[in-house]
Amino acid sequence: MFISSRNRRLRTTPALRALVQQTVLTTSDLVMPLFVMEGKAQQEPVSAMPGVFRRSVDLAVQECRELYDLGIKGVNLYMKIAEDLKDNTGRESWNSDGLMQTTIKAIKDAVPEMVVMPDVALDPYSIYGHDGIVTNGKIDNDATNEALARMSVSLAEAGADVVAPSDMMDGRVAAIRKALEENGFTDVAILSYAAKYASSFYGPFRSALDSAPKENASIPKNKKTYQMDFHNSREAIDEVLKDVEEGADIIMIKPGMPYLDIVSKVREIIDLPIAVFNVSGEYAMLKAAAQNGWLDNDLAIMESLTCIKRAGADMIFTYAAKEAAILLKN
Numbered sequence: 001m002f003i004s005s006r007n008r009r010l011r012t013t014p015a016l017r018a019l020v021q022q023t024v025l026t027t028s029d030l031v032m033p034l035f036v037m038e039g040k041a042q043q044e045p046v047s048a049m050p051g052v053f054r055r056s057v058d059l060a061v062q063e064c065r066e067l068y069d070l071g072i073k074g075v076n077l078y079m080k081i082a083e084d085l086k087d088n089t090g091r092e093s094w095n096s097d098g099l100m101q102t103t104i105k106a107i108k109d110a111v112p113e114m115v116v117m118p119d120v121a122l123d124p125y126s127i128y129g130h131d132g133i134v135t136n137g138k139i140d141n142d143a144t145n146e147a148l149a150r151m152s153v154s155l156a157e158a159g160a161d162v163v164a165p166s167d168m169m170d171g172r173v174a175a176i177r178k179a180l181e182e183n184g185f186t187d188v189a190i191l192s193y194a195a196k197y198a199s200s201f202y203g204p205f206r207s208a209l210d211s212a213p214k215e216n217a218s219i220p221k222n223k224k225t226y227q228m229d230f231h232n233s234r235e236a237i238d239e240v241l242k243d244v245e246e247g248a249d250i251i252m253i254k255p256g257m258p259y260l261d262i263v264s265k266v267r268e269i270i271d272l273p274i275a276v277f278n279v280s281g282e283y284a285m286l287k288a289a290a291q292n293g294w295l296d297n298d299l300a301i302m303e304s305l306t307c308i309k310r311a312g313a314d315m316i317f318t319y320a321a322k323e324a325a326i327l328l329k330n
């Protein structure tokens, strides 16, 4: 008797393994999130995210040039807004001379080919650290949508290729699409965070921008009234289908690694491109283990990103994008 089928046969040599490989990660799959702050020629390390910096606009532009030279084709922008510019309207987010607008223009001037995808949400601009306007202790969905639409038009005017609403208000994709069309920005795409969960894995990101929900007796200190409950899976499908119908061009699932079941489920039902966010806490865990010598940094990065792609991602937002691009080159 012999074993009729031996799966190990095709694993015997690197060349054979390469021939039967089913998922290939490429640099074009990667999007780099960047943190930007006021100032010139300055950068500050972000705690809990080794290798990640907040940069002044000039250094962010320089970083974009390096990223593009490495083959990375998209950046996702986040601003650290001065405390005195924060309020409960989000007004600073549509200031045509604001930090985000200035950054977008500077990047498009210097590296016009780079796909610039600014974040659309009010939390960095909010005195409460919430993604929306607060009315009577609640996050006011429809008032927030108006602000997000204004912000999106302003970012399109500054030169954004893609606007990326990450706030989870209901109906905001439709509101943003309508405002973009009415202002002539028919080619500006919407990458919608369609299934974004209320997650503890955003902690390092919030400390990078000082954007965590503030202690305030009458307002919840978490985002559970708008971001999704991590106990739920079918609800993600409903969120995604609604955003597709409202006019989203790309669908985001977030966080990444603990949520790949959601990615693969959504992959089966939609044909639009799917983006997955390998978030700050996932990056922090990997770096902490690598720094302790408990994980091999390079192998763990390549495995994580490839598995996210295997689950169905067309693009991956990751703080390890530059490292991964360098690894892919060598």
Ligand code: PBG
Binding pocket: 119, 120, 121, 122, 123, 131, 166, 167, 201, 202, 203, 204, 205, 206, 223, 278, 279, 280, 281
């Ligand atoms: C805010 C926003 C968050 C992230 C991206 N946009 C944090 C939040 O929702 O509280 C998280 C990114 C990360 O953790 O890497 N709208």
